[in-house]
Amino acid sequence: MEVYLIKDHFRIDGLTGEVIEKEFSGDCVKHGKSIVLESARNEYVSFQVVFDTKGQKISKVNIDYSDLRGVGTISRNEYETYIEWFHKVNGKYIPDALIPYGKTNLEFKVPLDEEYLRNQRVGALWVDLFIPEETQPGYYGGKIKVDVDGTTHEFEITVKVHDVALCNESRIYADLNAYADSISAVFPRVAENPDRYNDGSYFELERQFHRMAYEHRCIFHYLPYRHSGIVVDSYAPEIEGEGLDIRVRSWERFDRHFGPLLDGTAFEGTRRGPAPIKFLYLPFNFCWPADFTKWGKKGYRTEFRRIMKEFTRHFEEKGWTETYMELFFNHKKRYRFFPFDGDETRFQEDGVIFEIFHDYVKDIFDETDAKFIMRTDSSWSYGLHYRQKYADICRLWVVNSLIFSWFPESVRPMKEKGNIVFIYGGSGGLPASLLELFVWPMKAVVYGIDGFTLWNSTGFGKADYLETPFALGSEIYWYPGVRFGLNGPIPSIRLKALRNFMQTGDLMKMAEGTGKLDKIIDVINEHFHADENFWWREKPAFINDPPHTWTNAGLSDAAAGYREPVESPAKTEKIKIETLKIMDGGEGK
Amino acid sequence: MNKAPRVLDIDNIARIGLMYLDGDLVENVMLDKLSLDYDDVTYNHEQFYELKSALTKTERINPDLDITAVLWQLRPDNDQLAVPIICGNAFPEEGWEITLVNPEMDRVFKTGESCVKKRSDTCSSHYYAVRNSDNAIVAVLELLVGRGYRKDI
Secondary structure, eight states: OOOEEEETTOOOTTTTOBBBSGGGGGOOOBBBBBBEEEEEEEEEEEEEEEOOOOOOOOOOOOEOOOOOEEESSEOGEEEEEEEEEEETTTOOOOOOEEEETSSSSSOOOOOSSTTTTOOOOOOEEEEEEEEEEEEEEEEEEEEEEETEEEEEEEEEEEEEEEEEEOOOSSSSSSEEEOOOOOOOGGGGHHHTTTTTTSSSSSHHHHHHHHHHHHHTOOOOEEEBTTOOOOOOSSSSEEEOOOOOOOOEEEOOHHHHHHHHHHGGGGGGTTTOOOOOSEEEEOOOBBBSOOGGGGSSSHHHHHHHHHHHHHHHHHHHHHHHOOSSEEOOOOOOOGGSSSSOOOOOOOOOOGHHHHHHHHHHHHHHHHOOEEEEEEEEESSHHHHHHTTTTTTHHHHHEEEHHHHHHOOGGHHHHHHTTTTTTEEEEEOOOOTTTTHHHHHHHHHHHTTOOOOOSSOOOOOSSSSOOOOGGGGGGGTTTTTEEGGTTTTEEEEEEHHHHHHHHHHHHHHHHHEEESHHHHHHHHHHHHHHTTTTTTTTOOOOOOGGGGGGGOOOOHHHHHTTSOOOOOOOHHHHHHHHHHHHHHHTSSSSO | OOOOOHHHHHHHHHHHHHHHHHHHHHHHSSSTTTTGGGGGGGHHHHHHHHHHHHHHHEEEEEEEEOOOOEEEEEEEEEEEEEEEEEESSSOOTOOOEEEEOOOEEEEEEHHHHHHHHEEEEEOOOEEEEEEEETOOOOEEEEEEEEEOSEEEE
């Protein structure tokens, strides 16, 4: 039996005890007696307690933390412990789902499940430690006692608390995209309730996702309508009448659904404190509220504008003026519901829809104090559109990460216009190195943009997510807690890692407008061995061809020529520590 | 008041719908019929609006039936493959991609006679020929009833 600590950027295979990020296993330090962590004030630091049983069973574990003492005290109550759940992926037991320790029906033991994890050799706990903002900078020390079936293992923990305090409001938007309603189905008690969209039970469940995202420095971004244009129940106010007589009949249910997100009360009791959600999709689309059978006729414009005007007026009356409300068209013509792409415009003639809808809403958006904006998700046509009228029409641009990397010259004009720019991409899921998640906020810093969108976050599919998640977990950053008696989401290691990496990214962004940011970018580049063609990529030969003639094979070929940011996950800690030094006013590296 | 049998309702709805579905517009609404790349779908916008509007209005004739209307064409290079070219309020049961033509739909394409494919005790697809001004069959109109939900992504 071996009990040791590791940091937050490696994972241990529950089957073999080997490091999941095998290529860099030499960098994974096993701390047998003590561990040292560095932190800003007002941020989390994390580590893991690993139990390598060498084939023995563990039936009972007790973990006890002392206060950390230094210039002052960091209370033991700032620790939060989670049981790591192992998923069977590619012949490994990869830990990801995190079950709150001592708060569910799951007891920590090895194996965790006699049947499913019969061959489990290694168990692990994930530990978060929050460093309150009022903590004085300096060194703090404490003890962790881990009792395993009567044998006690003791560890010393030292936390170096830096002077800098992490901002509560994220400077980078980490966007967890999803499609409503993709959560009811994995919460049977909610799914079986036909009145869930009325009685508040669904709102409560969805709000837990929003809170969990918020606590992890992310935004749960939940599209409220289907490709056909049908709005999911409760995501729009009830409307009645048509043409000149169209109006909102009742805001009651919409307000119950979204009011707490828009006024920030949904986030009361969180570490970051209550604040209105930063972004929400509007339910408006090609089929709502205007009747698509009237497309091209004045009645369509009338219906669209009248309800939009009611929205902005209602938001002003409610004081909901802090959230960016996005007019976004997710429709794709490949699905045969509409003749043009609202999303990822590829054929240039489809761009006309932005002009049409901008014409409908421009004066309404200009007049309101609420933040109503048009959004576009752009890939094929980004290199054309950012230079055209669309840059004055759409305020939020969510751009394919690869294609964005061809256009460094686009950043300045977009920022000068005040546009918000995200890049988007997918994930390699559980098998991918945790470094993958670190790269997203680093790109936001290096590119000088506002955020990133991870697609998708609630792609649970029909697979047993606790065994082998759908798409190897590439579309999941949290899990339903139902198996453990929780009617809400539980986090994952990847969500925790993303939060910790976002903290580093936010620290970096706090340096914007100062000379410190250049130093920080130098640190990033040095660790990634980045030259001028690393973050920004050479344009492919087909760049001047019309985007609709580009092929997926051509895009793949272009991407294959680029060096990916493959480095040891240990770099995440090194870069963070150097950033802390720079932010404290020291030299850094 | 007694209601007419459901099947008659659907046939009558189809007759009304077919009056407004111009076969000449249907014939050419999809511009690149040979592309196999799902991202390459291109439409004549004006023709699409008119046809989509006709499908939507057909679906609304009897809201109690909760009809989904879909227009199908055969691939020009392989008449064993069918393509849903315009969907009304939802996907057909087969989804949105190119699919093997089922025997009932095939019969409508070949004979012009309407046909019903029973999908379950409550759900069925009713197929009708759509003809152009030359009286040639250019598409099939599907009216799907009784599914109980709207299929989407």
